[in-house]
Amino acid sequence: MPTPCSNCSRRGDNCLMNLSSGRCSACAGRNVKCDLVLDSLEDQRSELRARELRLRRELAKVDSKEKEMFNQEMASIREVQALEEEEACS
Ligand SMILES: [Zn+2]
Ligand SMILES: [Zn+2]
Numbered sequence: 382m383p384t385p386c387s388n389c390s391r392r393g394d395n396c397l398m399n400l401s402s403g404r405c406s407a408c409a410g411r412n413v414k415c416d417l418v419l420d421s422l423e424d425q426r427s428e429l430r431a432r433e434l435r436l437r438r439e440l441a442k443v444d445s446k447e448k449e450m451f452n453q454e455m456a457s458i459r460e461v462q463a464l465e466e467e468e469a470c471s
Contacts (some may be wrong), residue, residue: 386417400428 385396386405394407398417403425408415 386391386415387416388413389417398424400425 384390385394386408387398388394388405388411389405392407396417397406398404399406401407402409402413405417406419
């Protein structure tokens with residue numbers, strides 16, 4: 382179980398780490414400094430790694446999609462070129 386940050390333990394609040402803000406949700410809501418970060422640095426690191434992995438996968442998806450679009454465009458260009466060549470030959 383994660384230990385609550387000093388603000389939450391003082392107030393008796395439910396301390397929930399908010400990884401995007403680097404603070405617990407209670408401290409983020411009050412916009413005050415949270416000392417929970419130091420305790421859960423490892424958690425944050427693993428979350429960041431997971432996020433990076435997700436992002437890489439997303440990028441890979443985008444890349445292949447763009448490649449597909451690019452290939453389709455190239456195919457249509459070649460089709461037009463082939464038609465023009467046929468017309469030139471006849
Ligand atoms: Zn807290
Ligand atoms: Zn806090």
